[in-house]
Amino acid sequence: MDLGESDRLIRLLSPRIGRVSVVARRARASRRRFAGAFEVGNEVVVDARGKGDLLAVSMVELVRAPRAARDDLTRIALLCFGCEVAGSLAPEHAPAERLYGLLGHWLSRLEGSAPPTPALRIAFEAKALTFAGLGPRLSTCSRCGAGLSDPATWQADSGGAHASCSFGKPVSADLLAALEALRRAPLAEAGGALESWLLTDAIEYHLGRGLNTRALLGTGLLAG
Ligand SMILES: [Zn+2]
Structure with a gap:
């Protein structure tokens, strides 16, 4: 700036x-x-x-320097988004090796020939939150450890997923399982048509502010 x-x-x-x-x-x-x-x-x-x-x-x-990632609007948006997310979640003046490595993989993925999908963005968000030490729990209840079934709930301020022991925003157990699978998938293999802003919201919750680059993603550029 x-x-x-x-x-x-x-x-x-x-x-x-x-x-x-x-x-x-x-x-x-x-x-x-x-x-x-x-x-x-x-x-x-x-x-x-x-x-x-x-x-x-x-x-x-x-x-x-990125090349292909600066060639189309979708990739440019994801390039800027990835830099803001990894940079914002990193601590000041303390090591951030895993977030730095993740951002490097993200930029390499955006240089590749395969078109980016919304699920790729979700995989990146899940890894960024994890590498920043912010969880979230996606496969079991973050309060009691129980397995998740519908209706599960979501609490960004309290670890993520919850089973029926807690109140919170209703969320499908299938969605949480899909987010967990994307978190575990290498970025090179993460793909699919899943669309969810749950983890974007979680990042913004932990930052205490909106992401400047989120608007770039919401313009329909990522419809593919
Ligand atoms: Zn529970």
């Missing part, structure tokens, strides 16, 4: 230090200064220095 008259604030996800922001000085004044290295989804090596909380970029090296 823009910062001051000519700078940009860059949000990075690092495997070793998690979510971190740096300033790219004069990035808007001179387009050549960082030569597109800070486009969303790029993998970069950054040297940043300074005093206080906000470090300024002194060197950046572009390691990998």
Whole structure:
């Protein structure tokens, strides 16, 4: 995002230090200064220095940039969504190796020839929540451990799925089983026509805010 008259604030996800922001000085004044290295989804090596909380970029090296994932609107939307989800769920200044690895797999999947489906997005959400240490329980009741059958319920603030021991938002046990299967499937194999926003809602609940990029997904681009 823009910062001051000519700078940009860059949000990075690092495997070793998690979510971190740096300033790219004069990035808007001179387009050549960082030569597109800070486009969303790029993998970069950054040297940043300074005093206080906000470090300024002194060197950046572009390691990998998405290509196919920037070729159509569905993939662009998922690229931006994945970066926001993984970045937002990562801790600040603490290791985030699993979320970083997941984002790398996500970007590789979006570079592949197979068209992304809504179920792929759900698989990513389930893994991101899990790697952030937020659960959720999907195969048994998060309160009593009982198996799930209809009517099951869902409580984002209380572990996820619940059996008949609890009140909450009604949800089908079949849907929860399908979400669990997607959580366990490698991203390269996750697919199908399942459509659900349950885990997107759970991410937003844990962040305490809406995802900026969610609107990109809700425009019908992902109808396929
Ligand atoms: Zn229970």
